[in-house]
Amino acid sequence: MEQELISKKDLLEEMGISYGQLYRWKRKRLIPEEWFIRKSTFTGQETFFPKGLILGRISHILSMKDDLSLDELVGKLSTLQSDIRLRIEEMHGRIVSPITMDRYAEKMLTDGTLAFDQAFYLFVADWLHRVLPGGMTEEEGARLIKLLVSRIPQLEERACNLVVLQTAGKQRVILLLEGGPLHTEESTVIAASLSIDEAAEAFKAKLYAYE
Amino acid sequence: MDINKETSRGDLTINGTGRAAGGWYRYVNVDGIATINGSVKCETLRVNGISKIKGGIEADRLDVNGIMNGEGDIAANTVAIDGKVRMRGSVAGDAIRLNGWLKLSGDCEAEKVIVHGGFELDGLLNAGQIEIGLQARCRVNEIGGTSIRVKRTNKRWVGPLRYLVPMIVPKLETQMIEGDDVTLEATSAGIVRGRSVIIGPDCTIGRVEYKTELKVDPSSTVRERIQI
Numbered sequence: 351m352e353q354e355l356i357s358k359k360d361l362l363e364e365m366g367i368s369y370g371q372l373y374r375w376k377r378k379r380l381i382p383e384e385w386f387i388r389k390s391t392f393t394g395q396e397t398f399f400p401k402g403l404i405l406g407r408i409s410h411i412l413s414m415k416d417d418l419s420l421d422e423l424v425g426k427l428s429t430l431q432s433d434i435r436l437r438i439e440e441m442h443g444r445i446v447s448p449i450t451m452d453r454y455a456e457k458m459l460t461d462g463t464l465a466f467d468q469a470f471y472l473f474v475a476d477w478l479h480r481v482l483p484g485g486m487t488e489e490e491g492a493r494l495i496k497l498l499v500s501r502i503p504q505l506e507e508r509a510c511n512l513v514v515l516q517t518a519g520k521q522r523v524i525l526l527l528e529g530g531p532l533h534t535e536e537s538t539v540i541a542a543s544l545s546i547d548e549a550a551e552a553f554k555a556k557l558y559a560y561e
Numbered sequence: 562m563d564i565n566k567e568t569s570r571g572d573l574t575i576n577g578t579g580r581a582a583g584g585w586y587r588y589v590n591v592d593g594i595a596t597i598n599g600s601v602k603c604e605t606l607r608v609n610g611i612s613k614i615k616g617g618i619e620a621d622r623l624d625v626n627g628i629m630n631g632e633g634d635i636a637a638n639t640v641a642i643d644g645k646v647r648m649r650g651s652v653a654g655d656a657i658r659l660n661g662w663l664k665l666s667g668d669c670e671a672e673k674v675i676v677h678g679g680f681e682l683d684g685l686l687n688a689g690q691i692e693i694g695l696q697a698r699c700r701v702n703e704i705g706g707t708s709i710r711v712k713r714t715n716k717r718w719v720g721p722l723r724y725l726v727p728m729i730v731p732k733l734e735t736q737m738i739e740g741d742d743v744t745l746e747a748t749s750a751g752i753v754r755g756r757s758v759i760i761g762p763d764c765t766i767g768r769v770e771y772k773t774e775l776k777v778d779p780s781s782t783v784r785e786r787i788q789i
Contacts, residue, residue, distance in 0.1 A: 359754075359789070368741045369756075370706060373707070376687060377688075394767075
């Protein structure tokens with residue numbers, strides 16, 4: 351399913367903002383470059399935006415800009431997109447399988463919604479659960495999520511890989527920063543490896559593929 | 562700009578001809594001809610003469626009097642160019658003042674951009690306040706901002722030379738201009754969108770979309786006018 355788009359003109363109309371504001375926010379990186387989608391229409395080139403995302407982001411900016419300067423806002427809206435909150439029904443089954451949701455989502459919820467980053471960690475846990483032969487036990491998953499929660503925000507967008515090493519049936523998860531090739535001794539096998547950047551892309555693609 | 566104000570960082574001074582490595586300096590001063598092999602990070606970068614930088618520039622202040630060629634992005638709070646600068650990359654800053662010629666393969670972004678001269682930008686010119694005094698050909702893919710003013714500052718006689726050296730004809734060429742207050746002269750653009758749009762003399766515009774007001778000089782042609 352394709353995501354719904356909104357043209358720049360309609361966006362300005364709907365949110366009551368001006369070109370000047372939109373370009374200022376773009377300069378301040380409050381609106382990511384990837385959200386500017388160029389398409390040819392019968393009136394020439396037009397810019398479109400993913401509708402759900404941009405409306406959420408702009409109302410967030412508008413609601414916060416009275417209290418914070420733009421530069422302070424920039425810090426608040428990092429790539430982990432703190433303004434985006436996901437309702438649990440949106441996630442359940444469609445993005446993250448029910449079993450993972452039931453296991454871990456309960457503790458993270460605040461009024462029925464998950465923060466973008468928390469939802470992403472669940473997505474990663476769910477992915478690992480599916481690719482690992484035999485899946486993960488509940489305890490392993492909880493440890494993995496704890497690792498992601500504590501480490502990913504500190505990486506500040508440096509590329510990293512998540513690698514699962516397995517020795518004689520016991521699974522361990524490590525998070526690797528800018529990993530080169532990883533060599534293991536012979537009794538240890540790499541059970542799974544996942545680039546966090548790729549996972550984030552896959553997660554976003556799944557998340558925004560609606561309507 | 563996130564620059565560590567440690568005083569232990571050394572200065573780089575080149576008088577005459579010289580080469581230096583890129584890296585992290587406090588002040589970089591070039592009087593003469595210099596080649597810097599790599600990206601430079603510093604508080605102030607001043608070039609009087611000619612310099613070639615095989616990398617990008619991250620500085621609090623960038624001052625070019627002369628010619629500079631580079632192979633990366635410029636990120637500087639204040640950029641002042643008197644002369645000619647060519648970068649394979651983008652420029653991002655707070656205030657950019659250009660007297661002369663600028664060629665970029667990327668975007669140019671700042672709160673304030675003031676130009677007297679000409680430029681060739683492959684990307685987007687995005688600034689809160691844009692003032693362009695046309696003295697040569699200005700070419701840019703798109704312009705976006707709050708207040709956009711384009712003026713022809715001199716009406717120098719170019720005569721038949723315009724056909725031989727089109728670069729010296731003071732004219733702005735762009736596909737799209739989007740802003741709140743747009744005032745144009747000697748501009749050819751595909752689409753101009755704005756709240757208030759004033760089209761001065763010698764413009765050729767494909768379509769204007771405006772909200773509150775539109776004025777068009779009789780010497781200009783606007784094919785379509787749409788009030789939104």
